[in-house]
Each structure stands twice: as structure tokens, then as C-alpha cells.
Amino acid sequence: MNNYINKIIDLYTKSKLEKPVKSRFHRWLINNESYREKEIALFHLWNQTYNVATEDTLVSFTSLQAKAQIYNERKSTRFVAWRYTAVITLIIAITSVYIFMSNDSPEVNYIEYFSDNNLTLNTITLPDGSLVQANTGTIILYPESYGKDTRTVYISGEANFKVQKNKDVPFIVKSKDFLVRALGTEFNVSSYPDETCFRVTLISGSVKVQQNNNPADYILKVNEQFVYNKQTKQRSVTQVDIYNATAWQRGELVFRGVTIKEILNVLERKYSISFQYKSKLFNDDKYNFHFKKESALTDILSIIKEVADNFDYKKTNDSYYINSKSQ
Template sequence: MQKSHLIQYIKGTLHPEDKKAVIEWIREDVAHQKEFNLLKANYIASTIETLDDINIDEPFHTVLSKRKKKKKNYYVAAVVMLLVLPALGWYFSSSSSNTLIADVSNLFNFNTEIIHTEYGDHKTIKLPDGSIAILNSGSQLEYPKTFNDTIRAVTLTGEAFFDVKKDSSKPFIVTTETLKIKVLGTSFNIKSYPKDENIETTLVSGKVEVHEQKNKAPVTLLPSQRAIFNKTQNKIEVDQVDSQKIVAWRQGKLIFDKTPLKDVVSDLSRKYDIQFVIKSDSLLQYKYTGEFDNLSLEEVLEVLKISSPINYKHINNKIMLNSE
């Protein structure tokens, strides 16, 4: 397995098809599991080096020594891997009283569940605390089989609706490619596909905090508000929406309101497991408004053709879109 694929998987930027291969590789051999956990633990502990610079074969004390040389007043955790039967846990330890100590044995170990959905598929997941997650097409949710005593942490790639059981003593945190969403008890939707330009968090009920990973002040959402994080501009904008329309995908519906066509076809591609190609540059500026209520692919294409200036052709298992 290429190290670059493992790094992209940990960062949440790996393509869904490649993720399946990584998961299978991790599960097929204990040595693979140890290598993956070592790389992930280094990623957690690392604040100075980039992940690409980490040597997974290098002793932990050597890694720590290098970091101290780079920034003498900054102390990071030394990571010690303990093999605990029947599962492997993690513990941050220290040979110096100045080094931070943190037990993360409940966060990243072999007791982690990884649920993946194919294109065209949905899955409903009951989390360890009784919260419910509904995973949309081409998505992945990673979570521990048992939450620890202080936090309920999950990692999402793709789109999911969460109905979180209230527990004021244990915040529920969803980590995506760039954002962290913190809640105590609420229902909300997160759309965070690696290839999309935006990450969208839509609140249905309760209250959530949307945190950027770069320590900026969080954005607090109220019901029927959506936070849109643009990956290129690195900023969050909030707008008012009909939250029930946004989560209608759970019932097989797709509802668009002045949505750029490239975003429309991305959703259609994931739902119907087929590639769309926009052949006309003019269509890239087109915004579509409409609703597809449990329609077949052919019905969707006919609706697009009738309701917009779009023609289509099937070529080599792809849908080619042209302007009229």
C-alpha cells in the first residue's frame, strides 16, 4: 500500500474507491494495522512537521527530538504504542516532565468501526450512544465502538444526517476534511465530499458550532441555517434555508434551488452511480431549480431536458450534457 494513500485516507481526501482498498489492506494483516495506527498516531501528535515528512519506521524518541530542535519552547507528545490483547490501544507518554501526556486509547484503535456506502446507496447507523446517522451515497463514517467518558467523536467523509442523543456532559463532535462540528444534542446535516468546492452544515433542530481547523472563532447555527465553508476562499458564510428540503435525500428526493449545474450533476452522479460530463461551457453558468422525487435516471434526464436548455446522450456509460 502506498504511503501517500494512507496519508490521504487519514486526512480525509482519498477517493471513495481508493478508501475501500485502504480499508481492506488494513484489515488483512495485523502488521498493516500497526503500520496504519503508527502513521495516524504520528499525525495526531504532529504539530510542527507535515505528515508527508514523517518516517513511519523512525523511533518515536527520534521524532520527538527533531521537533524539539525545530522549536525549543514547544513541547509535543511522545507516542508509545502498546500492544494490548485482544486490541491495540494508544498511549502518549513522556520521558520529560515538560512533555504533554494524553491517553487516546479510546479514539483510534482496532475498536473503530468504518462504515462505507457505495454510490446509489444509503445506510442508517446506530451509534454507541444511541444517536442515529444516515449515510448518503459515496460516503464514509468512522467512529469508536464505545465512546470515551468525555467526548463522542466521529469522522465523516461525504454526506450524513445526524440525530444526536442529548448528553450535556459529552459533546458530540463530527470531524470533516476541514471543519469540526460540535453539538450536545440536535439534528443536522453535513455535506463534505472531497471533490466538492464547499462543505455545508445545515441545522434542523437544536444548536451547533462550526469550527474551522485553524483556530478561528466558531460559527453558531440556529435551526434552518446553513454554514457554507468555501475550501478555496477559506471562509464560512451563513444563509437561511428550508432544512427539510436539504435533508430530503433521506427519502430518495433531490431538491435544487438555483443550484449550479455542476453541483446538480455531482449529486446525480452519486445517486445513480454514473458519470456526467458537461460538454458545453455555457452550462457551467447555468443554475437549476427543480425536484426529483424517487425518479429513475431516464426520468431525471427527461425532466432536465424538458425544464432546462439541456440535451443529453449516453456514450460509453457516461451521460454527456450539451446546451440546446
């Protein structure tokens, strides 16, 4: 049985699968059947990924595991669904970090920071005094030599940057596909690997957004947001409400023109839970919501359920099972 499960997980991680297949895999992964064997297989995958990594990856899996609390040697008698989702998500995120750092010098040592799933936002003070406020599920890396010849920060996730001015050494944020350059400014970068869009929002100053292998660049003005849709490859620059765009920094949740699926994805990350539902349950209707700081998840779901009026749910441990209202 264990070899069989190992093969399934190994095949999943090495294959390009359609979204419905991925959804079925996730549902299989988090159900109670053979949960112990799945846990062992995932830990094996984690170790295997660690062993394949070379010094070129520049990331210490050991410290990331500790920060994410992926390893837990205590025996558990119950199945924690979000734990496996977190492992898969973190593997995807770290893989993205490897990809966009692969062309940089392997001689450089990096300092890494992981903001795990919790309701408390974290602020990092960089060596030059610049501040980085990281949203949940975010990986931040910067070289030990930061501030001398370079001020480059790598991101997978979302963070707000308040940059100290230094005309001689520009401040650069790199994601998997984009580079954001600033001198002295405040801006927000959202680059979650599991989200459809990459976003840069300018709060003050000026930034230049560049895409890898693309000569075009975009210079943003205050209150402008650059959006790149990974699926359609479309780019846009629009005026946005900065108060709403930075709501996460105040612990608030603001959704503007997003689908229920996108909302559930954010709630999973923020509250460390898992939603299980059929991929075709929700359509692409867009919704607007604003939830205040420390809003209870049950209250949020009740409001969304009332507005969408097409689903019911029940909670089991750390998982929420969502079904059509007619069922």
C-alpha cells in the first residue's frame, strides 16, 4: 500500500495535470483513508526534494521546515487535513523560489524568512532599515551582503515594502517572473504561486515593473496597480483604492470583484483550514466583501453563504466540506 501511495504522489508532483485532476488528487490526499501512509509518503517527498536540492538553490530546507512546523515527530491519532495542503503549497512555493533564483550567483549566502499560517502579521527590518510586512504563507529571501552592492529581495507570497532611500543602490524585489525596482518608496507585491494574478501596488514614490525576457516595462504612479494574469498573459495598470489594497496589513479582508473560489483560497491561507468541494460547484460570478479585523471564520462563511445562496457546509476537524444547497 505504501509503495502504491508513494507512486501516486510522485506521479502528481512530476506531471502537468488538468485542474479537475488536481482537485480529485487533493480530495484523495486529505480524506481519512490510509492517512498514516500518506503522511509518510509526503515526508518522503519532502526529504527527497531536500536531497535533490544543491547549493545553487540557496535555500535551507531545514530552517524552512522548522518555521513552517511541517515536521512533527509526535504521534497523532487524528487526521489534520490542512497539514497536507500546507506541505504541497509550501513545496510549490519553494520550487518557485528555486526557479527564479536559479540564474543568480550560487556563491551568495541567503537569509530566509517564512511567514507561516497565523492571524498575526510579521514585520522584517532589513539591514538598511527598510521594512517588509509579510502576509501569511510568504517566503522572503535576501543576501547576507544586502545593502553593500545590492538591495535585492526575493518573494513568493505577498508583502508590503517601505524602502529607505539610497540612490546609489536601488531596491529590487524579484518574483518568479517579474522584477520591481525602486529608490525610496512604499509598495505592495502579491506573488502567490497558487493565485492567478501577480500584482504590484504603488503607495508612494515610484517603481518600475519588468517581466523576465520581456523588453517592455511599466512605471507606476501613486495609487496605481499593475496586474499580470498568468492564465491569459494579459497586463493592465489601473487606479485602485489604496485603503482596500492594503487592508491585509490591518488584519482586514477586502474582496473586490473576485470569485467564491478565490475567496476560499484566501481564507484557507489566513485561517489554516481546508475547504473541500467539487470543482464545478462555484461559477465565475464576482463578489465584493469587506470583513473587519479579527472577524470569526464562522461569521465570514455565514455572510458569504447568505449572499451567494448556493451552498451549505459542515465542519469536521480542520476541514470544511461544501456542498450544493440543493443536496
